[in-house]
Amino acid sequence: MNAPTVDTTTVSARADPILTAAGVTRTFAARRGHTIDALGPLDVTVPRGQFVAIVGPSGCGKSTLLRIAAGLTKPTAGSVELRPGGDSRRLLAMVFQDYGIFPWKSVRANVRFGLDLMATARLDADAIVDDWLDRLGLGAFADAMPGTLSGGMRQRVAIARAFAADPELLLMDEPFAALDAQLRTILQDELLDLVQATQRTVLFITHSLDEAIVLADRVLVMSSRPGRIIADHTVPFGRPRSAEIRGDQAFGELREELWAALRREVERAHRPDVDGGSR
Amino acid sequence: MNAPSHHRSSEASVVRSPGAAERDPVGFQRRRRRIELALAWGTPIALFALWQIAARADAIDVRFFPAPTTIFDALIESIDDGSMTSALWATTRKLLIGFSIGTASGWIVGALLATVRLFRAAFEPLLIAFYTVPKLALLPVLLLIFGFGETPQLVLLSVSVFFVVALGVAGAIRSIDTGYLDAARSFEASRLQVLRHVIVPGALPGVAASMQVASGMSVLVVVGLELVVGGEGLGSLIWTSWQVFLPARTYAGVIVASVLGVAFTFAVSAGMRRLSPWAEPQD
Secondary structure (H helix, E strand, O other), X not given: OOOOOOOOOOHHHHHOEXXXXXXXXXXXEOHHHOEEEXXXXXXXXXXXXXXXXXXXXXXXXXXXXXXXXXXXXXXXXEEEEEOOOXXXXXXXXXXXXXXXXXXXXXHHHHHHHHHHHOOOOHHHHHHHHHHHHHHOOOHHHOOOOHHHOOHHHHHHHHHHHHHHOOEEEEXXXXXXXXXXXXXXXXXXXXXXXXXXXXXXXXXXXXXXXXXXXXXXXXXXXXXXXXXXXXXXXXOOOOOOOOHHHHHOHHHHHHHHHHHHHXXXXXXXXXXXXXXXXXX | OOOHHHOOOOOOOOOOOOOHHHHOHHHHHHHHHHHHHHHHHHHHHHHHHHHHHHHHOOOOOOOOOOOHHHHHHHHHHHHHOOHHHHHHHHHHHHHHHHHHHHHHHHHHHHHHHHHOHHHHHHHHHHHHHHHOOOHHHHHHHHHHHHOOOHHHHHHHHHHHHHHHHHHHHHHHHHOXXXXXXXXXXXXXXXXXXXXXXXXXXXXXHHHHHHHHHHHHHHHHHHHHHHHHHOOOOHHHHHHHHHHOOOXXXXXXXXXXXXXXXXXXXXXXXXXXXXXXXXXXXXX
């Protein structure tokens, strides 16, 4: 496979990167001593304050990349370096597609979770939690158990919990994938507002090109397994932007361009005669 | 019915219309609930009535199957002379001690099995092998070690409870979805924080189920032990009453033992439900 080499370093990245991945590779042990190359080698630099969306075919290792950044999985080769630099309370927080929030904790206790672990003073924590419950429209459900909430509300809880922990780097692993299309659009708009109001670095994985373009400053396209970065596009809309850019001509053009790159990889990933193809 | 070859969908119109349950949903629910309640209480009452009539009519041998009223009289009598109350207390005390020791040790070992890989590798095969041994068969050995008295009974009861709870707890912890553990780890939770915020609450429903099984079984074991070993308790009251040919008192003992079993199981599951209200959506 000869993926086009892409220069991922920009001027600002060189100045102050929060995340630097160098030659990151992940291999999984499969049955009978075989191994599967899931990821990389992959290089990427994320400057502080940038919203980076990653798109790629299923199984390309994009979740693995995020899990390595979060410290949930270790790379088999290479490294990911995270450099804290702001005055945030913690380095990172992660939002999962599902199972993120605990069904045995109330909405309020879920949002408090990160603060509880850090033993934040009670009064401070209460104020922070109330603020984030309000911002995500969860005030009326503060004492409800997650089991009684809809999928959209549960994902709002997960987002509130991540933001309440005040992380420098927010890792989001297909947070809206389980939602229906309409709800998804609404939550995208809400997240767009939150991100623009709080100025955070975000690494966002999605299958949806529209989602990536609406939210991100930069969209990376990953190849099929083992995943590498094959395209790196800057989104041509400044900040603050509104969700109305969905109707812009440049939006459609970028979408086409990304899809052209991605389509090849999706087809490659699902062709049965190619090694490392469909699962 | 139409012959298949002549079947045409246009021959008769099909009408979907409300039935009794739809026309009056509230009344239907209420009627159904009443009928179910009447059957739940009515069936045992009817059986007892039948038994009473059969005993009165000499259709059954009252020396072996005394009438329910005779059993009731024997029950009152045994409460009055204090033998039933002291036997009930002795059994309940053993039950509480043995169950507590068994569950506490079961929690600890179960948690170790599920969370410490090497502990699991070392002990799980052994535990599963011992699990299938009928614990009552160990009684002679225990009598040899601990002598007669309450100790071997308490040990055997604890051991029986321990196996059910330990394996139940280990299973419950292992079935917690790893997504919840990842979520906690992504916030850099320590091992102790993961235990407190994820493993304990996440495993509670499964732990409750195994404790419910263990609670019913522990009543069986303790009464069975008393039947064999003697001493004080409902089991020995049942056995000695039978030996001196007081069948009514025997049955009274059986009934008290079964009521104790129901009450104990109910208390355990109610207690566990209070601890994990999230497991069952309130209805």
